[in-house]
Amino acid sequence: xxxxxxxxxxxxxxxxxxxxxxxxxxxxxxxxxxxxxxxxxxxxxxxxxxxxxxxxxxxxxxxxxxxxxxxxxxxxx
Numbered sequence: 912x913x914x915x916x917x918x919x920x921x922x923x924x925x926x927x928x929x930x931x932x933x934x935x936x937x938x939x940x941x942x943x944x945x946x947x948x949x950x951x952x953x954x955x956x957x958x959x960x961x962x963x964x965x966x967x968x969x970x971x972x973x974x975x976x977x978x979x980x981x982x983x984x985x986x987x988x
Contacts, residue, residue, distance in 0.1 A: 916946065917946045917947070917948045917984070918937065918941060918945060918946070918947045918948070919947075919948045919950065920933050920934050920937050920947055920948070920949045920950070921950050922934070922949060922950060922951040922953075922956075923950055923951060923952050923980065924952065925951070925953065926953045926955070927953055927955040927956075927959055928959065929953075930949060930951040930953055930956050930959070930960070931956075931959050931960060931963045933949075934947060934949045934960075934963075934985065935963070935967075938969070938985070938987050941987050942987070943987050943988060944986060944987060945986070945987045946972070946984060946985070946986055946987075947984075947985045947986075947987060948982060948983070948984055948985075949981075949982070949983040949984075949985060950980060950981075950982055951980070951981050951983070952979055952980050952981070953981075954981070956974075956981050956983065957974065957976075957981065960974065960983045960985070961974065964985060964988075967988065968988030969985050969986060969987055969988040970985065970986040970988060971983060971984075971985055972984040972985065972986055
C-alpha cells in the first residue's frame with residue numbers, strides 16, 4: 912500500500928509501451944519531486960522504466976516484484 916503523498920498509476924493488464932506512457936502522462940501534471948508508484952504486470956517494465964527514467968531525468972527510487980506485479984517508485988525530475 913502506498914503512502915498518502917504517493918500518486919499511484921495502475922498499469923496492470925497493459926503491455927509495453929503502455930505502462931510508461933501512462934506514467935508519463937500522469938507525471939506531466941505533477942510538480943518535480945512528486946513520488947509516483949507505477950504498478951504493472953508486464954515484465955518489460957524492468958527494462959523500460961529504468962531507461963525512461965534515465966532519459967527523462969526522473970529518479971527510480973525502487974523497483975520490486977511480488978507475485979507477478981512490479982512496483983516502481985519514481986521521483987519526478
